[in-house]
Amino acid sequence: AYQRTAHDFFISDNLREELQRKSEASHQLLPNSTLPQLEHFHSLVPLDTTNQKSATIFGYPSWVYKANSSKDGNLYALRRLEGYRLTNEKAIRSVQAWKRVNNGNVVTLHDAFTTRVFGDSSLVFVTDYHPLSKTLAEHHFGSPQRFQGRVAAAHVPEQILWSYIVQIANALKAIHGTGLAARLLDPSKILLTSKNRIRLNACGVLDVVQFGSQVPIQDLQREDLAQLGRLLLCLASNNPAALHTMPKALEYISRSYSPTLKDCVFWLLDTSPNQPKDLDRLFNGLTSKFVAAYDNSLHFSDHLTSELNRELENARILRLMMKLNFINERPEFEHDRQWSETGDRYYLKLFRDYVFHQVDAQGNPAVDLAHVLACLNKLDAGIDEKISLISRDEQNCFIVSYKELKRGVEAAFQDLLKAGRRGP
Amino acid sequence: AYQRTAHDFFISDNLREELQRKSEASHQLLPNSTLPQLEHFHSLVPLDTTNQKSATIFGYPSWVYKANSSKDGNLYALRRLEGYRLTNEKAIRSVQAWKRVNNGNVVTLHDAFTTRVFGDSSLVFVTDYHPLSKTLAEHHFGSPQRFQGRVAAAHVPEQILWSYIVQIANALKAIHGTGLAARLLDPSKILLTSKNRIRLNACGVLDVVQFGSQVPIQDLQREDLAQLGRLLLCLASNNPAALHTMPKALEYISRSYSPTLKDCVFWLLDTSPNQPKDLDRLFNGLTSKFVAAYDNSLHFSDHLTSELNRELENARILRLMMKLNFINERPEFEHDRQWSETGDRYYLKLFRDYVFHQVDAQGNPAVDLAHVLACLNKLDAGIDEKISLISRDEQNCFIVSYKELKRGVEAAFQDLLKAGRRGP
Ligand SMILES: Nc1ncnc2c1ncn2[C@@H]1O[C@H](COP(=O)(O)OP(=O)(O)OP(=O)(O)O)[C@@H](O)[C@H]1O
Ligand SMILES: Nc1ncnc2c1ncn2[C@@H]1O[C@H](COP(=O)(O)OP(=O)(O)OP(=O)(O)O)[C@@H](O)[C@H]1O
Ligand SMILES: [Mg+2]
Numbered sequence: 013a014y015q016r017t018a019h020d021f022f023i024s025d026n027l028r029e030e031l032q033r034k035s036e037a038s039h040q041l042l043p044n045s046t047l048p049q050l051e052h053f054h055s056l057v058p059l060d061t062t063n064q065k066s067a068t069i070f071g072y073p074s075w076v077y078k079a080n081s082s083k084d085g086n087l088y089a090l091r092r093l094e095g096y097r098l099t100n101e102k103a104i105r106s107v108q109a110w111k112r113v114n115n116g117n118v119v120t121l122h123d124a125f126t127t128r129v130f131g132d133s134s135l136v137f138v139t140d141y142h143p144l145s146k147t148l149a150e151h152h153f154g155s156p157q158r159f160q161g162r163v164a165a166a167h168v169p170e171q172i173l174w175s176y177i178v179q180i181a182n183a184l185k186a187i188h189g190t191g192l193a194a195r196l197l198d199p200s201k202i203l204l205t206s207k208n209r210i211r212l213n214a215c216g217v218l219d220v221v222q223f224g225s226q227v228p229i230q231d232l233q234r235e236d237l238a239q240l241g242r243l244l245l246c247l248a249s250n251n252p253a254a255l256h257t258m259p260k261a262l263e264y265i266s267r268s269y270s271p272t273l274k275d276c277v278f279w280l281l282d283t284s285p286n287q288p289k290d291l292d293r294l295f296n297g298l299t300s301k302f303v304a305a306y307d308n309s310l311h312f313s314d315h316l317t318s319e320l321n322r323e324l325e326n327a328r329i330l331r332l333m334m335k336l337n338f339i340n341e342r343p344e345f346e347h348d349r350q351w352s353e354t355g356d357r358y359y360l361k362l363f364r365d366y367v368f369h370q371v372d373a374q375g376n377p378a379v380d381l382a383h384v385l386a387c388l389n390k391l392d393a394g395i396d397e398k399i400s401l402i403s404r405d406e407q408n409c410f411i412v413s414y415k416e417l418k419r420g421v422e423a424a425f426q427d428l429l430k431a432g433r434r435g436p
Numbered sequence: 437a438y439q440r441t442a443h444d445f446f447i448s449d450n451l452r453e454e455l456q457r458k459s460e461a462s463h464q465l466l467p468n469s470t471l472p473q474l475e476h477f478h479s480l481v482p483l484d485t486t487n488q489k490s491a492t493i494f495g496y497p498s499w500v501y502k503a504n505s506s507k508d509g510n511l512y513a514l515r516r517l518e519g520y521r522l523t524n525e526k527a528i529r530s531v532q533a534w535k536r537v538n539n540g541n542v543v544t545l546h547d548a549f550t551t552r553v554f555g556d557s558s559l560v561f562v563t564d565y566h567p568l569s570k571t572l573a574e575h576h577f578g579s580p581q582r583f584q585g586r587v588a589a590a591h592v593p594e595q596i597l598w599s600y601i602v603q604i605a606n607a608l609k610a611i612h613g614t615g616l617a618a619r620l621l622d623p624s625k626i627l628l629t630s631k632n633r634i635r636l637n638a639c640g641v642l643d644v645v646q647f648g649s650q651v652p653i654q655d656l657q658r659e660d661l662a663q664l665g666r667l668l669l670c671l672a673s674n675n676p677a678a679l680h681t682m683p684k685a686l687e688y689i690s691r692s693y694s695p696t697l698k699d700c701v702f703w704l705l706d707t708s709p710n711q712p713k714d715l716d717r718l719f720n721g722l723t724s725k726f727v728a729a730y731d732n733s734l735h736f737s738d739h740l741t742s743e744l745n746r747e748l749e750n751a752r753i754l755r756l757m758m759k760l761n762f763i764n765e766r767p768e769f770e771h772d773r774q775w776s777e778t779g780d781r782y783y784l785k786l787f788r789d790y791v792f793h794q795v796d797a798q799g800n801p802a803v804d805l806a807h808v809l810a811c812l813n814k815l816d817a818g819i820d821e822k823i824s825l826i827s828r829d830e831q832n833c834f835i836v837s838y839k840e841l842k843r844g845v846e847a848a849f850q851d852l853l854k855a856g857r858r859g860p
C-alpha cells in the first residue's frame with residue numbers, strides 16, 4: 013500500500029489540479045491590453061502585480077511579464093528594468109556566460125536586450141516562465157499589505173530549510189563552476205515553482221547593471237555564501253528584517269532547530285578571515301542531506317512516471333475514439349448504405365451503440381464511463397473476447413470479436429484517409 | 437531550444453514507447469497456464485526464462501513470477517526458492533525489518549511465506565514488480581548462451597559507473613540505517629528498471645536462508661562495500677569473471693578510467709584491517725557525484741512533468757469526446773425529434789459534424805486530427821469565438837459560440853444522467 017512518507021516531499025496533494033491550474037495560467041491572455049510587442053515577443057501579461065515599484069534590488073524599478081515568442085511558440089518571462097541606459101556594449105555580453113548555466117535550481121536566462129517600445133529606455137531579460145510560481149518572500153512572509161500587524165508567519169520546518177540549502181548549494185555549484193556568482197539571494201528573487209522546489213531568479217541582472225565594478229569574482233562567490241546565511245537567518249527566524257535584530261534571531265534559531273542546522277547558519281554568517289569559506293567546505297557538511305534529497309527526487313520521478321502511465325493509456329483511448337467518430341454517421345455517406353450499412357462499418361456503428369448508447373432494463377440511458385473505458389481498452393488491445401451486437405430494429409444479432417472490430421476500425425479509417433487524399 | 441545534455445541521463449529516447457511496452461508487459465497473460473494460485477496471488481507468469489536453474493546464489497534453485505494480487509489488484513514479482521524447508525519460524529521474521537526499507541534504489545520487499553502448492557516445499561518472497569527490467573548481468577554481459585565467443589561487451593562509460601556507485605550508496609545508506617546488510621551485490625541481483633536507473637533485487641533472501649549464521653552485522657555491512665568493489669571491478673573491466681584475473685582487470689581500469697574512479701574501486705577492494713571502511717567514508721568522496729545525480733534527477737522530474745502536462749490536456753479532451761458520444765445519435769431518441777433535433781442538442785449534432793465530418797472542396801472526407809484537437813480544446817475552454825454550423829440539408833446556418841456549445845454539452849449530459857437515474 014502507498015504510504016505518505018518523506019518521499020512525498022515534492023508531491024502536491026493534488027498534482028493534477030496543480031498542473032491544470034498552471035496550464036490555465038499559461039494560456040491566460042489580457043483582453044484590451046495596451047502593452048507593446050517587443051522583438052519577437054507578443055501577448056504580454058504582467059506577472060508583477062504590486063503597484064509600488066521599488067528600485068531597492070536592482071537600482072531601477074522592475075516589471076515582470078509573461079510573453080509568447082513567435083519564434084518558437086514558447087512562453088517566456090520578461091523582466092524589464094525601467095529607465096536603464098546602456099553605456100557600454102560589453103555590459104550586456106556578460107549574459108552569454110549565464111546562458112550556459114542549465115541547472116534544476118536556476119531560472120534559465122536566455123537573452124537580454126535594450127528597447128524603447130515602452131516609451132523609455134528599458135533593459136529586458138528573457139528567462140524561462142514558471143506558471144503560478146511565488147517568491148519565497150511571498151510564500152513565507154506573505155504580502156506586507158495584507159498581513160501587516162496580523163499573526164506571525166508560520167514556523168518553517170527544519171526539513172524544508174535543509175531542502176532549500178541543498179537546492180541553493182546545487183545552484184551555486186553550477187554558477188560558481190561557470191566562473192560566475194549569484195550576487196542576489198534575496199527572498200524576493202527566489203521562486204517557488206512547485207511544492208518545495210525552488211529556483212534562483214533574476215540571475216545575471218546585476219552583472220549587467222553593475223558592470224565595471226572591480227570586485228574580484230572570488231569575493232563575490234564568497235559573498236554568495238554569506239548571503240545564503242542571511243537568507244536562512246530571515247527564513248528560520250520568520251522575520252524578513254532579522255538582520256536588524258541579529259541576537260534575537262540567532263537565539264530563536266538555537267532554540268528552535270537542531271545543532272547541525274544552527275551550526276550551518278552560524279558558519280555561513282561568520283565572515284571573519286580566519287573562517288575561509290568556499291562551496292566545497294559547505295558540501296562536506298551536506299552529504300547526508302544531499303543523499304536524502306536525491307532519494308526524494310527519485311521517488312518523485314517514480315510517482316510522475318506512474319501518473320504519466322495512466323495518462324498514456326487515456327491517450328490511446330482518445331485516438332481510438334477519434335477514429336470511431338470520423339467513421340460513424342458521415343453525412344456524405346448518409347444515403348449510401350453501401351458504405352455505412354455494410355460489413356465492417358455496420359459493425360462499428362452497432363459497436364458505437366454498444367459502447368455509448370446502452371440502456372437499462374427500463375430503457376433509460378445508462379451512462380457508465382467505466383463500461384466505455386473497458387470496451388475501448390479491449391478494442392485497443394484487440395483481444396479475442398466476443399460480444400453480440402444487436403441491430404437497432406432488434407431483428408439481427410452479430411457475434412464479433414474485439415480483434416475483428418479493431419481490424420474494422422483500422423480498415424475503415426484507412427479508407428477515409430485514402431478518400432481524403434484522392435485529388436480533384 | 438531543448439538541448440541534449442547530461443541532463444537527459446534518465447530519459448530514454450522514446451519515453452512514451454518505453455512506457456507503452458512496459459504497460460503491455462504488465463498486462464501480459466499466459467494462455468493455458470498450469471501454474472498454481474498461491475495465497476491471494478493468481479495469474480502467474482514466469483519472468484525467469486532461462487531453463488538451467490542454478491543454486492549458486494541462494495543455495496536453492498530460484499524462480500521468478502509476475503503475479504496479480506486479488507487483495508489490492510496490483511502486480512507483484514514473486515521469487516520462489518525450490519525445495520526450501522523452514523526449520524525455525526524466526527528465520528522468516530527477519531523480513532519484517534526489510535519491509536521498512538523504502539528506498540528509490542531498492543526493490544521493495546512486501547512479504548515472505550512458505551508454500552506447498554508447487555508440489556514441493558517452497559519459500560516465496562513478494563516484491564515490487566518492475567516491468568521489462570533486466571539484470572545488470574544481462575545488460576552488460578549479455579546472455580552467455582547467445583554471445584559466448586562473440587564480440588566482447590561494450591566499454592561502460594565512466595559517467596554510468598559513477599551513477600551506479602551513487603545509486604548503490606543511496607541504497608546501502610537506507611539498508612545499513614535500518615540495521616541490515618545487503619549481503620548480495622551480484623550483477624544478476626541488481627535490476628535495471630529504466631534508463632540508467634538501478635535497484636538492488638532479492639534483498640532479504642539471504643537473511644532467511646542463512647538465518648542463524650553468527651557473523652556480526654557490522655562485518656556484513658563492511659562486506660557490502662567490498663562486494664561493491666568486486667561488482668565495479670567486473671563492470672569496469674567488462675568481465676564477469678574479473679575476480680580470477682585481478683591484475684589484468686585492475687590494469688585495464690587504471691588505463692581506461694579517471695584516477696578518481698580507479699582510486700574509489702581500489703579503496704573498496706582493499707580489505708586490509710588498516711583500511712577501515714564504512715559508508716560515511718565512501719560518501720565523503722562522493723559529494724560532487726551526488727550533487728550531479730541530484731541535478732540530473734531534478735531535470736528528469738521536470739521532463740516528466742511537462743510530458744504529464746501534455747497528457748492531462750488530452751485527458752480533458754477525452755472526457756469531452758465521451759460526453760459528445762453519449763449525447764449524439766442515441767437510438768432510443770431516434771424518432772424523437774423533440775430530443776435530438778431541437779435547441780442545444782441539435783447544435784451539438786451539427787457541431788459533431790463540424791469537428792469530425794469535414795469534407796474538402798471536392799466533397800472528399802478531410803481527416804485532420806489537428807482540426808479535431810483545436811476544436812475540442814476550444815470547446816473545453818468554452819471561449820467566446822463563434823463558428824457557423826450548417827444543417828445537413830444546407831438550408832440552415834447557425835452562429836454559436838464555443839461558450840454556448842460548452843453549456844449545451846453540460847446540460848445535455850446532465851439530462852442523460854438524470855434520465856439514467858430515473859428508476860423503474
Ligand atoms: N520566471 C518567472 N516565471 C513566472 N513568474 C515569475 C517569474 N519571475 C517572476 N515571476 C513572478 O513575478 C512576481 C514579481 O517578481 P519580482 O522578482 O519582481 O518580485 P517582487 O516581489 O515584485 O520584488 P521587487 O520589489 O524586487 O520587484 C513574482 O510574484 C513571481 O510570481
Ligand atoms: N522484481 C522484479 N520485477 C520484474 N522482473 C524481475 C524482478 N526480479 C527479477 N525479474 C526478472 O527475472 C529475471 C530473472 O531474475 P533472477 O534474479 O532469477 O536472475 P537470473 O539471471 O535468473 O539469476 P539466477 O541464476 O541467480 O537465478 C530477470 O531477467 C529479471 O528481468
Ligand atoms: Mg517586482
Ligand SMILES: [Mg+2]
Nearest residue numbers: 484498499500
Ligand atoms: Mg533466476
